[in-house]
Amino acid sequence: MNTNDTQYTFVFAFIICVTSAVMLSSISEGFRHQRELNEELDVKKNILKAVVLKEPITPKMKAGDVLEIYNSKIEELVVDKEGDVVVGQTPQQLKGKDNDLFVLYTYREDGQVMAYAFPITGQGLWSALYGYLALEADATTIRGITFYKHGETPGLGGEIEKEWFQNNFKGKTIYSVKEHRLTPTVVVKGKAADQLSGEALSYHVDGITAATITGNGVTELLNYWITVYNHYLERIRKG
């Protein structure tokens, strides 16, 4: 057999491609159900993390327990761009559809609203960033933020998934009551306290060294999503 033959080379390449493609798609399909369960659980865990539960979930908790906490404390709402709650729509129905409806989560403790949370997505340096932003019941102060899916460089942009970065956001305000304007949080280059003072510090956070573009991405996506949800948040602020 002449393995140098051009025709043979093409046929061989074709067979290899088809074999691997069939193998990979069957593996992917075979694991799909389990994978989706995991991803859904991970999303719910992140919502619970963002809203900062009174009794936080622990990594050792069983999936069933996490789901039970989620179902009992978190209410899923759908709002439109004017800030009206759309009745009869569930977040599951919105999936993959491009429309002007948005998902909003409320966290209640004994009937009392503790936090509002919504998904945030945007572009980092290499990849799309996915996360949740949670606000206190005043719809002004950030209660928590998480990023649960991204493809940024570990150790650089990947630091956005770390506690130290996410903790910087806690207590920052997205709305200036004095000036009646939105102040979406800005990720600065370097340390915020070295460059700014006074009120500006309430909406600037420390950046990640060697990950300026990822930081800018976070700034942009916060600006975008806070503006999108502002109609709804405005109503809460007014009471």
Place this chain on the structure above:
Amino acid sequence: MAEALFSSKNQKILKDGMWDTNPITFQILGICSALAVTTQLKAAIIMSLGLTFVTAGSNVVISIIRNYIPPQIRIIVQLTVVSALVISIDQALRAYMFDVSKQLSVFVGLIITNCIVMGRLEAFAMGNPPWKSFLDGLANGVGYSAILIAIGAIREILGSGKLWGIPVIPELLYTQGYVNNGMMVLAPGAFFLLGIMVWIQRSISGYKENS
């Protein structure tokens, strides 16, 4: 004339990969991942398992079809086989070890570009029968794993005062002013450790630079 499964020749293949021509300390391959995933023991072990599986598996597959692979496209064929195996592992991790897969993030995918895998395919599997190739892949994987796990353990102890996530440095030392070595968490710490490992391994195995 069937050769015994663990004939002296085959034992040499095993010993070479694990010790005499260890992929990290002798061939200086796979350094990227040795620096990147060794901040914690757990990540290092999982990466080691993944790489050992991929090296052994792809060595066998390539060895089986070695006589049919057109020479002009052999690298692409090798890469396809390696990628297919790596993606399978990634999918399995996502389905059954989700937390681990999140922690390893892009590194699982990066096994594809690990020089050890391609190196063994080119240097060994293309010219040897499947069983020998399997042993070679396994041995090199184990050789890589040993170094990775050693570095991972040292870095986790010195860098975070933990081993497998459990604190091992007594609280007393911290109150006496002991602090974790921050450099061990970063890549330079791994570089120094790796250098020391190469030095130790080479002086024991009697490595000589050819001139």
